[in-house]
Amino acid sequence: MKYYTQFENKSLADQLIQKALEYKSNPFMDKTLGAGKRIGLIFLNPSLRTRVSTQIAASNLGMEAIVLNMDKEGWALEMEDGAIMNQGKVEHIRDAAGVLGSYFDVLALRAFPSLTNKSEDSEDFILNQFIKHSGLPVISLESAIRHPLQSLADMITIDEHKNKERPKVVLTWAPHIKAIPHAVANSFAEWSIGCGHDVTITHPEGYELDERFTHGATIEHNQDKALADADFVYVKNWSAFNEYGKILCTDESWMLSEQKLSKAPNAQVMHCLPVRRNVELSDEILDGSRSLVQHQAQNRIYAAQAALSNILK
Amino acid sequence: MKYYTQFENKSLADQLIQKALEYKSNPFMDKTLGAGKRIGLIFLNPSLRTRVSTQIAASNLGMEAIVLNMDKEGWALEMEDGAIMNQGKVEHIRDAAGVLGSYFDVLALRAFPSLTNKSEDSEDFILNQFIKHSGLPVISLESAIRHPLQSLADMITIDEHKNKERPKVVLTWAPHIKAIPHAVANSFAEWSIGCGHDVTITHPEGYELDERFTHGATIEHNQDKALADADFVYVKNWSAFNEYGKILCTDESWMLSEQKLSKAPNAQVMHCLPVRRNVELSDEILDGSRSLVQHQAQNRIYAAQAALSNILK
Amino acid sequence: MKYYTQFENKSLADQLIQKALEYKSNPFMDKTLGAGKRIGLIFLNPSLRTRVSTQIAASNLGMEAIVLNMDKEGWALEMEDGAIMNQGKVEHIRDAAGVLGSYFDVLALRAFPSLTNKSEDSEDFILNQFIKHSGLPVISLESAIRHPLQSLADMITIDEHKNKERPKVVLTWAPHIKAIPHAVANSFAEWSIGCGHDVTITHPEGYELDERFTHGATIEHNQDKALADADFVYVKNWSAFNEYGKILCTDESWMLSEQKLSKAPNAQVMHCLPVRRNVELSDEILDGSRSLVQHQAQNRIYAAQAALSNILK
Numbered sequence: 001m002k003y004y005t006q007f008e009n010k011s012l013a014d015q016l017i018q019k020a021l022e023y024k025s026n027p028f029m030d031k032t033l034g035a036g037k038r039i040g041l042i043f044l045n046p047s048l049r050t051r052v053s054t055q056i057a058a059s060n061l062g063m064e065a066i067v068l069n070m071d072k073e074g075w076a077l078e079m080e081d082g083a084i085m086n087q088g089k090v091e092h093i094r095d096a097a098g099v100l101g102s103y104f105d106v107l108a109l110r111a112f113p114s115l116t117n118k119s120e121d122s123e124d125f126i127l128n129q130f131i132k133h134s135g136l137p138v139i140s141l142e143s144a145i146r147h148p149l150q151s152l153a154d155m156i157t158i159d160e161h162k163n164k165e166r167p168k169v170v171l172t173w174a175p176h177i178k179a180i181p182h183a184v185a186n187s188f189a190e191w192s193i194g195c196g197h198d199v200t201i202t203h204p205e206g207y208e209l210d211e212r213f214t215h216g217a218t219i220e221h222n223q224d225k226a227l228a229d230a231d232f233v234y235v236k237n238w239s240a241f242n243e244y245g246k247i248l249c250t251d252e253s254w255m256l257s258e259q260k261l262s263k264a265p266n267a268q269v270m271h272c273l274p275v276r277r278n279v280e281l282s283d284e285i286l287d288g289s290r291s292l293v294q295h296q297a298q299n300r301i302y303a304a305q306a307a308l309s310n311i312l313k
Numbered sequence: 314m315k316y317y318t319q320f321e322n323k324s325l326a327d328q329l330i331q332k333a334l335e336y337k338s339n340p341f342m343d344k345t346l347g348a349g350k351r352i353g354l355i356f357l358n359p360s361l362r363t364r365v366s367t368q369i370a371a372s373n374l375g376m377e378a379i380v381l382n383m384d385k386e387g388w389a390l391e392m393e394d395g396a397i398m399n400q401g402k403v404e405h406i407r408d409a410a411g412v413l414g415s416y417f418d419v420l421a422l423r424a425f426p427s428l429t430n431k432s433e434d435s436e437d438f439i440l441n442q443f444i445k446h447s448g449l450p451v452i453s454l455e456s457a458i459r460h461p462l463q464s465l466a467d468m469i470t471i472d473e474h475k476n477k478e479r480p481k482v483v484l485t486w487a488p489h490i491k492a493i494p495h496a497v498a499n500s501f502a503e504w505s506i507g508c509g510h511d512v513t514i515t516h517p518e519g520y521e522l523d524e525r526f527t528h529g530a531t532i533e534h535n536q537d538k539a540l541a542d543a544d545f546v547y548v549k550n551w552s553a554f555n556e557y558g559k560i561l562c563t564d565e566s567w568m569l570s571e572q573k574l575s576k577a578p579n580a581q582v583m584h585c586l587p588v589r590r591n592v593e594l595s596d597e598i599l600d601g602s603r604s605l606v607q608h609q610a611q612n613r614i615y616a617a618q619a620a621l622s623n624i625l626k
Numbered sequence: 627m628k629y630y631t632q633f634e635n636k637s638l639a640d641q642l643i644q645k646a647l648e649y650k651s652n653p654f655m656d657k658t659l660g661a662g663k664r665i666g667l668i669f670l671n672p673s674l675r676t677r678v679s680t681q682i683a684a685s686n687l688g689m690e691a692i693v694l695n696m697d698k699e700g701w702a703l704e705m706e707d708g709a710i711m712n713q714g715k716v717e718h719i720r721d722a723a724g725v726l727g728s729y730f731d732v733l734a735l736r737a738f739p740s741l742t743n744k745s746e747d748s749e750d751f752i753l754n755q756f757i758k759h760s761g762l763p764v765i766s767l768e769s770a771i772r773h774p775l776q777s778l779a780d781m782i783t784i785d786e787h788k789n790k791e792r793p794k795v796v797l798t799w800a801p802h803i804k805a806i807p808h809a810v811a812n813s814f815a816e817w818s819i820g821c822g823h824d825v826t827i828t829h830p831e832g833y834e835l836d837e838r839f840t841h842g843a844t845i846e847h848n849q850d851k852a853l854a855d856a857d858f859v860y861v862k863n864w865s866a867f868n869e870y871g872k873i874l875c876t877d878e879s880w881m882l883s884e885q886k887l888s889k890a891p892n893a894q895v896m897h898c899l900p901v902r903r904n905v906e907l908s909d910e911i912l913d914g915s916r917s918l919v920q921h922q923a924q925n926r927i928y929a930a931q932a933a934l935s936n937i938l939k
Contacts, residue, residue: 028349036654038682038685040678046388048381048383048388048409049412052353052379052381052416053416055379056351056379056416059351059377064685066678066681066682068674068678070674072385072698075672075674075900078903081909082904082909083903083904084903084904084905085902085903085904085905086803086902086905087803090900091899091900091901092901092903094912094913095899095900095901095903095912095919095920096674096900098920098923099675099899099920099923099924102920102923102924103678103679103682103924103927177399177400273404273408273412274388274403274404274408274409275404275405275408276398276399277391277396277397277398277405277408278395278396278397278398279397279398279399283394283395286407286408287407293408294408294411294412294415297411297412297415298412298415298416301416341662359701361694361696361701361722362725365666365692365694365729366729368692369664369692369729372664372690385698490712490713586717586721586725587701587716587717587721587722588717588718588721589711589712590704590709590710590711590718590720590721591708591709591710591711592710592711592712596707596708599720599721600720606721607721607724607725607728610724610725610728611725611728611729614729
């Protein structure tokens with residue numbers, strides 16, 4: 001595996017989940033696998049959980065991680081080929097990625113979408129420019145359209161907590177105060193469908209996700225109906241995809257609460273964090289026994305460790 | 314010891330001072346004590362000296378330190394239980410502390426006071442929320458009301474430089490251009506009284522510290538009188554506690570100078586740094602032989618190492 | 627060697643180039659040389675390439691590197707002796723450098739020029755204050771007037787790619803949209819003249835560099851004439867030195883392009899990066915076979931490693 005940027009196939013996903021669970025019970029079992037190697041963690045957007053969990057994953061494999069916060073360290077990158085660079089952008093991604101390619105053995109990149117340029121975002125323009133010009137194995141730390149380390153952690157968490165072979169997994173839209181990217185929702189759909197779960201997606205009309213990611217899921221606009229008999233409920237806001245980047249609905253009744261789960265007594269609740277309490281999800285759920293959010297967060301370490309070890313091998 | 318947040322008792326303080334001095338002469342004597350363990354250094358406010366000295370202390374013990382500058386990395390934390398998070402705060406401390414609790418073995422936190430909410434600051438609200446929700450051993454890197462690693466470094470420095478069993482230690486208020494927290498002054502009083510030194514505190518009227526910390530000290534508003542025959546003079550600005558967070562006095566004559574020490578020929582002068590030269594303290598003192606400020610700063614490493622090793626054991 | 631801040635003599639330069647090439651073929655050959663030692667990388671101005679390459683160099687030598695971004699971590703330093711610090715500056719360089727001197731074994735500093743105070747910049751005031759008050763070996767990560775690690779990397783690159791004993795090396799001014807320091811240009815002139823290359827410098831009138839650095843070079847205002855038969859062309863913008871810090875010329879025809887190199891068929895092109903594409907240099911050159919910019923960037927690691935190992939020994 002050279003690139004860890006998306007769901008590839010069920011067999012690889014199963015293998016990564018298995019490996020992650022082995023690392024969870026024995027984090028240092030491959031503690032010299034990455035000895036003498038370096039990973040550059042490149043952030044074009046802020047991160048705490050992703051940064052720290054990936055640092056820990058690398059360290060568990062004996063690998064040195066060096067963080068570059070390019071958003072904060074004043075190094076605005078020009079992405080367009082042929083640009084005449086007489087404006088605010090300090091360096092072209094061709095040159096920056098080339099240099100990073102000669103400094104590291106593996107690179108990991110976070111690059112959020114613009115939410116204004118739908119076609120560039122949809123083709124994951126920045127991630128692909130970076131891959132093309134660095135020449136190295138690349139791990140996505142969340143791109144414009146996918147967040148594959150989050151989704152692997154989510155699949156590990158479902159695997160640890162499922163009570164039946166093919167659980168009913170519901171991805172439900174939730175209210176938020178800002179326009180949020182689609183990456184977590186897209187990836188969760190892509191991975192949970194790909195892993196063979198029984199997937200329902202529920203959201204207000206107008207919030208349809210890009211069909212590339214939802215093919216194979218049931219789409220149900222009635223949230224109550226969607227939630228009935230759910231085994232896992234994944235709560236997430238996203239902005240509109242068709243009316244790209246827009247906030248179309250602020251209906252607070254979409255917030256997930258205990259009352260909403262009355263017809264899903266066994267439902268366990270998931271969220272990628274950070275979560276807006278009492279906006280997306282109620283305190284009662286987050287602080288109750290249904291919540292898996294802390295398990296998901298912890299599994300980020302082992303998801304990153306499994307992806308990285310697969311690349312190193 | 315699970316929490317290092319305040320002065321506990323003289324016996325523990327003596328033990329920590331002793332241990333720190335051992336580390337100072339042999340920094341790597343416990344170089345595998347923290348092997349395979351990680352400390353998260355969480356900064357809600359800026360730091361250089363504290364961050365670097367604690368990183369070095371951890372590294373001397375073979376422990377990995379990972380720094381999170383939450384103030385600068387855009388992760389404003391909601392602290393209030395039950396909040397409806399539809400404003401600027403991105404994540405609740407319950408969730409953030411929970412995640413950090415699953416990523417690290419020990420946490421260290423810097424959280425300054427608001428200087429506007431006296432009751433929350435006085436109960437060290439943020440530090441205690443963090444302790445409650447992380448579930449881990451916690452070291453304070455300066456809280457709203459205490460700075461116990463600074464004070465331990467100060468006690469080590471006094472121990473190294475004292476010429477009598479029970480030195481006269483004077484904490485003197487100094488002018489400053491900003492409203493400064495009480496933490497360093499509170500902790501210095503708490504530790505130097507607790508360690509059995511003969512403590513006098515001098516400040517303009519209105520600058521009384523919280524009595525919890527000064528019980529056992531002589532309070533003397535006449536600075537000249539207070540300084541007479543001092544063995545150690547600790548210079549520090551703080552804002553008013555009763556008229557909470559206010560600047561009541563800008564009297565430049567409170568700046569410590571050589572002339573002020575004419576009746577304290579043996580006085581050695583301390584400050585936690587950073588110091589406003591020629592505002593709090595004159596150049597002549599800082600650059601002369603009375604100054605212990607560089608010793609204090611260096612001892613920060615060994616104070617942190619002693620506190621951390623006590624937690625690890 | 628205690629200070630690595632400038633070109634010293636050809637013999638030392640040759641020795642450093644040789645050592646760097648050995649590290650390039652065997653990065654871990656001295657992997658325990660820095661064991662138990664620490665380098666503080668102090669940035670008063672932003673950096674990515676310099677920071678990462680120096681971190682990697684230290685790590686290759688088994689040395690721990692700790693980064694302090696003093697520009698971003700809110701610690702504005704007072705530089706003037708005797709200042710009354712009642713303004714925005716938080717700490718005096720005397721105190722800060724003293725503390726850093728007790729925390730580390732080696733220090734490295736980046737301190738750009740003001741471009742407004744010619745005499746302070748010209749005497750490298752900040753770097754020298756820092757050296758004076760830290761008491762430690764110091765490596766310059768670019769000062770007001772020199773960038774010696776960049777120049778060592780450049781000399782290594784010329785050595786690797788030269789086809790004759792004494793190549794013709796041309797330093798050519800290029801357009802830019804901002805007022806840029808002289809450090810890279812000064813140092814490149816100082817090192818390439820000192821290493822014995824046949825050096826020509828070309829720039830519009832008014833852009834004369836400080837003669838301290840250019841003594842021994844041919845100055846030629848006609849760019850076409852200067853470029854004829856060049857073996858290496860180093861492209862760089864700088865602001866005026868005589869009319870200090872001013873932009874006197876924005877003539878786009880000074881941009882280096884293939885057409886300009888028609889009379890220099892064997893010319894290889896260098897730039898320290900980051901480069902403004904199609905402002906300083908055309909895409910066709912940067913993406914073509916003449917470009918050495920990626921080699922220069924990679925050699926930054928081995929230049930830093932050679933300088934650091936020389937200091938450690």
